[in-house]
Amino acid sequence: MVFGPSAPAISRSTIVHDPFDEEAFEEILPKAAGLRLLLAESRVPLAQQLAFDLFCSFYKYFVKLRSPSEIAPECQGHRDLLARALELREHSKLRAFTRLKPAETALATELVLDALLEEMNRTP
Numbered sequence: 001m002v003f004g005p006s007a008p009a010i011s012r013s014t015i016v017h018d019p020f021d022e023e024a025f026e027e028i029l030p031k032a033a034g035l036r037l038l039l040a041e042s043r044v045p046l047a048q049q050l051a052f053d054l055f056c057s058f059y060k061y062f063v064k065l066r067s068p069s070e071i072a073p074e075c076q077g078h079r080d081l082l083a084r085a086l087e088l089r090e091h092s093k094l095r096a097f098t099r100l101k102p103a104e105t106a107l108a109t110e111l112v113l114d115a116l117l118e119e120m121n122r123t124p
């Protein structure tokens with residue numbers, strides 16, 4: 001028998017989120033044709049998860065990255081991308097228009113995801 005705190009739950013999401021964030025993403029996705037098309041055509045594994053993390057990074061009022069030990073190994077690269085994105089002045093500027101606004105967030109997610117997926121496809 002082991003006592004003490006349990007190990008942190010492993011997640012594919014790099015951003016701490018709640019069910020309301022998931023609901024906002026699931027509700028806006030059918031209305032966001034460009035984002036849906038981008039995800040449908042992507043050959044990048046876990047593109048949908050990266051899109052959700054980006055969505056959360058623009059949508060949430062307060063954004064907090066999970067610690068690396070809480071993230072599934074296949075999504076560690078997403079954490080690195082999001083950590084760098086959150087430090088960009090451009091990300092902060094976009095958040096001023098997207099925070100808690102699903103439609104605006106979906107558009108910002110589409111634009112940034114498109115650039116990221118292109119970059120990921122170019123690098124082996």
